[in-house]
Amino acid sequence: SQQGEEDPQALSIQEGENATMNCSYKTSINNLQWYRQNSGRGLVHLILIRSNEREKHSGRLRVTLDTSKKSSSLLITASRAADTASYFCATFQENTGNQFYFGTGTSLTVIP
Amino acid sequence: NAGVTQTPKFRVLKTGQSMTLLCAQDMNHEYMYWYRQDPGMGLRLIHYSVGEGTTAKGEVPDGYNVSRLKKQNFLLGLESAAPSQTSVYFCASSNYEQYFGPGTRLTVT
Numbered sequence: 001s002q003q004g005e006e007d008p009q010a011l012s013i014q015e016g017e018n019a020t021m022n023c024s025y026k027t028s029i030n031n032l033q034w035y036r037q038n039s040g041r042g043l044v045h046l047i048l049i050r051s052n053e054r055e056k057h058s059g060r061l062r063v064t065l066d067t068s069k070k071s072s073s074l075l076i077t078a079s080r081a082a083d084t085a086s087y088f089c090a091t092f093q094e095n096t097g098n099q100f101y102f103g104t105g106t107s108l109t110v111i112p
Numbered sequence: 113n114a115g116v117t118q119t120p121k122f123r124v125l126k127t128g129q130s131m132t133l134l135c136a137q138d139m140n141h142e143y144m145y146w147y148r149q150d151p152g153m154g155l156r157l158i159h160y161s162v163g164e165g166t167t168a169k170g171e172v173p174d175g176y177n178v179s180r181l182k183k184q185n186f187l188l189g190l191e192s193a194a195p196s197q198t199s200v201y202f203c204a205s206s207n208y209e210q211y212f213g214p215g216t217r218l219t220v221t
Contacts, residue, residue, distance in 0.1 A: 040215075041215070048209055098143055098162055099170065102155040102156075
């Protein structure tokens with residue numbers, strides 16, 4: 001399987017704290033994306049980082065990418081109860097027919 | 113602008129029955145994808161399409177067929193349903209990022 005792996009599988013924090021999730025993958029990529037999934041819903045795109053970028057910000061989200069280690073991290077700052085969801089990384093590789101490869105996800109619980 | 117829609121939202125099938133899941137997108141995307149999501153397994157790609165009239169196999173294609181006769185629609189068919197196909201099915205369309213439908217929860221008894 002070419003799936004990525006997220007770490008940790010589950011994370012529980014207090015509101016206001018920061019949450020960090022990590023993603024490791026196996027092959028070279030064109031870009032890496034992070035998605036959020038609320039319970040019972042479809043996935044929603046959060047942020048995309050290209051293979052030649054090292055860091056990207058979007059609001060309270062900060063994503064880093066280390067292609068030498070084949071890893072990425074997602075930081076959510078000042079978490080809110082509404083951030084409670086599962087978070088998935090997905091790698092995109094053009095040379096495999098424009099397929100996305102999703103990790104197994106991190107389940108984040110933010111306690112009010 | 114509805115984005116990506118999926119029909120039906122829920123379905124219960126008996127083993128051996130057939131059904132078709134419909135995905136429609138109104139964003140003029142070339143790429144469309146069908147995934148299944150099982151607990152602890154993340155999303156696994158079943159089939160995908162890079163344009164009207166094209167389809168390709170993903171990671172777990174066995175037991176499924178697809179068709180993309182129109183650019184906006186991507187159909188997923190189960191010819192003879194098996195309990196192992198009990199899952200939540202998601203359709204997505206894409207330019208550089210993926211837009212997902214709300215999912216179809218399928219139970220095969």
